[in-house]
Amino acid sequence: MSTTTQPGPALQVEGLAYAYPDGRQVLYGVDLTVARGERVALLGPNGAGKTTLALHLNGILTAGAGTVTVAGMPVGKKHLRDIRRRVGIVFQDPDDQLFMATVRDDVAFGPANYGVRGEELERCVVEALELVGMLDAIDQAPHHLSLGQRRRVALATVLAMRPEVLVLDEPSTFLDPAARRELVETLDGLDVTLLMVTHDLPYALQLCERAVILSDGVIAADGPTVDVLTDSALMARHRLELPFGFDPRAAMAARR
Numbered sequence: 465m466s467t468t469t470q471p472g473p474a475l476q477v478e479g480l481a482y483a484y485p486d487g488r489q490v491l492y493g494v495d496l497t498v499a500r501g502e503r504v505a506l507l508g509p510n511g512a513g514k515t516t517l518a519l520h521l522n523g524i525l526t527a528g529a530g531t532v533t534v535a536g537m538p539v540g541k542k543h544l545r546d547i548r549r550r551v552g553i554v555f556q557d558p559d560d561q562l563f564m565a566t567v568r569d570d571v572a573f574g575p576a577n578y579g580v581r582g583e584e585l586e587r588c589v590v591e592a593l594e595l596v597g598m599l600d601a602i603d604q605a606p607h608h609l610s611l612g613q614r615r616r617v618a619l620a621t622v623l624a625m626r627p628e629v630l631v632l633d634e635p636s637t638f639l640d641p642a643a644r645r646e647l648v649e650t651l652d653g654l655d656v657t658l659l660m661v662t663h664d665l666p667y668a669l670q671l672c673e674r675a676v677i678l679s680d681g682v683i684a685a686d687g688p689t690v691d692v693l694t695d696s697a698l699m700a701r702h703r704l705e706l707p708f709g710f711d712p713r714a715a716m717a718a719r720r
């Protein structure tokens with residue numbers, strides 16, 4: 465699956481506008497650059513266009529206007545296969561990602577599609593399931609797992625591709641406290657660029673040094689996560705609320 469690394473930032477979005485086929489305009493000119501290895505939280509109220517933006521990053525949706533570039537390659541037909549290998553998206557609903565009879569087959573599907581076979585394929589599957597703590601479920605049917613377990617397997621299907629950019633849509637939802645902590649440890653151990661769509665602001669602070677607010681289809685703020693979360697006027701303007709009693713600066717200090 466190896467490909468040569470291209471120059472340029474991991475992700476570059478310039479003037480991205482998009483309307484769904486029913487005419488609903490959702491993105492109005494988004495500019496966003498993410499450097500290699502950066503971890504960025506994408507915040508914003510319901511309906512702001514966060515998922516819509518994420519779906520442009522590996523060509524599931526095609527820009528109405530503007531450009532999206534991954535590792536120097538424009539997202540479009542010409543580079544789609546390479547881009548889909550490099551950018552892994554984990555959807556909000558794991559059932560959008562799991563459709564095979566066993567966990568093994570689901571996790572093997574992506575790498576097999578890129579020509580990985582035999583022992584190397586088994587190694588990819590085992591490593592990815594180990595990373596998410598689901599190796600014991602390798603022979604189970606995905607639909608027999610709990611929602612939180614299916615989310616972990618869905619992440620494994622993407623990790624098995626060894627992506628350079630990982631896009632996670634609401635990764636902490638439905639995870640129990642131990643699984644939330646383990647996901648942080650897993651992501652900490654990966655050499656990836658991370659874009660995480662989330663409403664879980666403490667989790668965003670824990671994982672991402674930078675936060676971007678998308679509101680009404682435009683970028684409304686972009687800066688260190690701790691600064692964004694402590695700007696109460698900015699937060700209120702974009703319907704973002706910290707859990708009662710949560711102090712981002714104290715949480716940061718406690719981690720040091």
Ligand SMILES: Nc1ncnc2c1ncn2[C@@H]1O[C@H](COP(=O)(O)OP(=O)(O)OP(=O)(O)O)[C@@H](O)[C@H]1O
Pocket residue numbers: 484485486488490508509510511512513514515516517
């Ligand atoms: N297939 C579609 N056709 C038409 N409109 C859509 C479609 N998918 C999403 N939308 C609309 O696009 C807007 C943005 O949706 P999107 O899911 O990108 O927002 P979001 O910021 O991710 O929201 P949330 O925080 O609720 O997940 C919403 O108003 C939604 O109704």
